[in-house]
Amino acid sequence: DAELYFEIDWPALEETLADPSTRLLHFCSPHNPVGRCWTRPELARVARLCVAHDVFICSDEVWGELPLDPTDHPFISMLALITETSAEVEGDPDPEATHGVDGLLERLIVLTSPSKCFNVASLDLALAIVPDESLLRKVRNCGRDAAEVTVFGYAAALAAYSDPESELWRKRCVNYLRTNREFAVDVLSSIEGMRVVRPEASYLMWIDATDALPPGTNAESFFLEAGVGLTGGGSFGAGAGTCRLNFGCRRETLEEGLRRVVCAIEAINHNV
Structure with missing residues (x-):
């Protein structure tokens, strides 16, 4: 077959997360370089494994604005697994994935940026979404030496995320x-x-x-x-x-x- 398709190596992932030295999973979603938009059941399984082994998840979602087949392969943010949804997924092999994952809120960091989709990488603009207040304080303390976003970066972000055009x-x-x-x-x-x-x-x-x-x-x-x-x-x-x-x-x-x-x-x- 001339086409390749990649899936998560679940035994290897669980073995890594079970290692006491593993404290954080840097998860690329959508994936670079293999271009996977992870399904909701896959995301839920990753989240549950991290919760079970008390590992933080840093979900890098910088490619989230560029799903090429949004109907068949939609981008789903890890943020969507914090709360329950009433949506039923036809043929869903993991019914529990349609609900929020208990314990995810306290362990989730989401990173993104308009840089990839809107071609503003030169403005050094990125953002973090940390839903849990306690974890947010820890992230802020760790990032106090980070470079400041320029006024051009703020203007670009507002244009990218709020302008209908x-x-x-x-x-x-x-x-x-x-x-x-x-x-x-x-x-x-x-x-x-x-x-x-x-x-x-x-x-x-x-x-x-x-x-x-x-x-x-x-x-x-x-x-x-x-x-x-x-x-x-x-x-x-x-x-x-x-x-x-x-x-x-x-x-x-x-x-x-x-x-x-x-x-x-x-x-x-x-x-x-």
Whole structure:
């Protein structure tokens, strides 16, 4: 299968959380680099494990504004599991997930920023949501040496989160990214030995080119030599044949980059 799909390794997660030295889980939701929008049952299971082992959850939700298939794979904030919901999820394999998780409130920190979706990363703007007052005091004490947000950062956040035009722009952006995603998946999946993730959120695509390249080839270096800058998988703990593509760009740029990828692979196959 040319497409990859990642799930949580539950035994490994529980073993890690059960370790007395584990005090906090830094949880990426939606996930970078594999683009998963975790389902409510998955989030509830993570939350219950953290509560059971008395571990804080720091949920990094910076990609939450960019679910590419919001109907089939919606973004759900960990904040949604604090209180009960009357919504019934058809075919839900975990009925308890439709209710709040007891003990989550006292252990939850949510981080986010308009930087990814609204392209304001240069303003160094981020925010933390800490629903529990006692935990909020601890977070504030730890962050007293943090840099101040500039007036431009506040203005950008207000525009991103409150201006109706910003929401219309976000929806147009998601539509554009979705078409770029489909184009990239089609092109890369057609290459023999290449496997890719069809991300449910973000503009990042995980690629495993191990079987498409000569044994031991570093994918990042190989494609850079072909004129395409990708992020190597090594920084994510993956093998040398893996990399991450950013498709958050103009279609013309994406087309040219993928053309170079295809040509580079064809060249090594021709020389074999």
